[in-house]
Amino acid sequence: MSAHKWSMKESLKMDDEQFILWQALLEDRTGMQISAQRKSFLETSLAIRMREVGLQDYDAYYEKLMSGLTGEVEWATLVDRLTVQETSFFRHTSSFELVHDYCDARLKEGASSLDVWCVGCSTGEEPYSLGMMLNGLIEQHQGKYWGITATDISLPALSKARQGIYSKRKLDLMSDEYKSRYFATLPGSSLSESRKVQVNRELKDRICFAQVNVLELESAPMAEMDVIFCQNLLIYFRRWRKRDIVTHLAERLAPGGLMVLGIGEVLDWSHPDMERVPYDNTLAFVRRNG
Numbered sequence: 001m002s003a004h005k006w007s008m009k010e011s012l013k014m015d016d017e018q019f020i021l022w023q024a025l026l027e028d029r030t031g032m033q034i035s036a037q038r039k040s041f042l043e044t045s046l047a048i049r050m051r052e053v054g055l056q057d058y059d060a061y062y063e064k065l066m067s068g069l070t071g072e073v074e075w076a077t078l079v080d081r082l083t084v085q086e087t088s089f090f091r092h093t094s095s096f097e098l099v100h101d102y103c104d105a106r107l108k109e110g111a112s113s114l115d116v117w118c119v120g121c122s123t124g125e126e127p128y129s130l131g132m133m134l135n136g137l138i139e140q141h142q143g144k145y146w147g148i149t150a151t152d153i154s155l156p157a158l159s160k161a162r163q164g165i166y167s168k169r170k171l172d173l174m175s176d177e178y179k180s181r182y183f184a185t186l187p188g189s190s191l192s193e194s195r196k197v198q199v200n201r202e203l204k205d206r207i208c209f210a211q212v213n214v215l216e217l218e219s220a221p222m223a224e225m226d227v228i229f230c231q232n233l234l235i236y237f238r239r240w241r242k243r244d245i246v247t248h249l250a251e252r253l254a255p256g257g258l259m260v261l262g263i264g265e266v267l268d269w270s271h272p273d274m275e276r277v278p279y280d281n282t283l284a285f286v287r288r289n290g
């Protein structure tokens with residue numbers, strides 16, 4: 001074996017200087033912190049990608065990422081490999097119950113529409129869950145409208161979300177009513193393919209998926225949202241950054257709007273226009289009217 005060849009098991013060692021450089025790049029561009037404990041995860045993920053693009057050292061790969069348009073395209077792939085995209089339908093039930101009760105109350109008070117922003121939507125399970133829930137609610141109130149904007153930094157995750165194809169197992173805990181109304185089993189040529197389902201048009205067309213990096217919220221066009229739902233994204237960020245992001249999100253709410261975060265994700269945040277919502281097992285704030 002030549003000196004440059006290495007196997008996946010013993011991925012190329014990254015020296016301290018290189019590690020600091022990669023940590024800084026990732027934190028600067030995504031907010032994500034790679035702790036020393038996760039260095040081997042970084043080494044392995046980079047090594048796999050470097051092998052795919054035919055590069056054998058971290059510095060050469062870094063250079064590639066910095067090189068104009070090709071660098072940007074490569075960056076999109078790498079970010080997808082390094083971000084945690086774990087998600088599921090109706091993840092964290094109490095947050096969904098809160099959104100349900102809040103939206104129901106708003107509709108009863110006479111709101112004619114509900115605009116929801118799902119931040120860090122990953123492969124789509126979360127915004128589709130919100131959509132099914134809102135659709136059920138809106139049907140009880142004639143002539144009203146709902147819309148969801150779902151955003152994420154990862155283009156591959158967004159592309160999967162737009163397709164809305166999932167393994168049937170992901171629907172195991174969902175009600176039969178939702179399953180039969182919003183999903184169609186895909187015909188497949190093999191047993192494994194036929195275990196896939198796809199979200200139907202009725203639901204898909206109501207959700208707009210777009211790339212938004214939460215470190216660049218100043219340029220995001222969302223405003224006057226009734227609900228902002230952001231779970232399991234801020235956990236990867238430094239405390240000061242979490243506070244900044246949550247402040248930006250709060251400013252995109254309509255008066256009376258609701259912001260739901262992952263429980264325990266932000267501990268020391270407050271805002272003069274925002275009030276904590278006393279709802280069990282949730283972390284949520286409502287924007288004061290006026």
Ligand SMILES: C[S@@+](CC[C@H](N)C(=O)[O-])C[C@H]1O[C@@H](n2cnc3c(N)ncnc32)[C@H](O)[C@@H]1O
Nearest residue numbers: 030083084087120122152153154213214231232
């Ligand atoms: C663990 S998933 C959470 C998915 C979903 N919200 C949930 O709770 O099930 C975190 C998502 O945040 C996204 N993400 C990470 N950094 C981001 C950033 N700077 N801007 C926007 N999205 C980001 C990742 O791509 C990933 O899809």
